Amino acid sequence: MSLDTTLRLLAKASGLSVADLATAIPRAGAATVSAWLRGEKLPGKDQLDALARAFGVPAGALLAELASTLDPARTQGEHDLLAAYRALNSRQQGALLEVAAGMAGTRRSAPPRTPRKRASKKAAR
Incomplete structure (x- = not known):
């Protein structure tokens, strides 16, 4: 902005x-x-x-x-890509990063997983 x-x-x-x-x-x-x-x-x-x-x-x-x-190291394409990335939801951002990493031949580090709550045995009955 x-x-x-x-x-x-x-x-x-x-x-x-x-x-x-x-x-x-x-x-x-x-x-x-x-x-x-x-x-x-x-x-x-x-x-x-x-x-x-x-x-x-x-x-x-x-x-x-x-x-x-004002960052001279960034091209207009990089600015455009960043603006497009920011317009996506988090799931779409993750997918875009996977595609970009695949195209570049690099591995993207996996995002930290949110621990899932396990249902208690009482709730399962």
């Missing part, structure tokens, strides 16, 4: 308006905050820290997706 989308969702969830955020962020007016929410500008480090405090989340949570999009 892009930074502007994250900021808009957090603002909506926390009930903070543009004016509320502007008063919580040093050296940021309502026009600047609006530009962040529209994705036209990016906040600086101090402003990100203040946004994180205003929303009650770690600053890294705001930047996680942004940092991954």
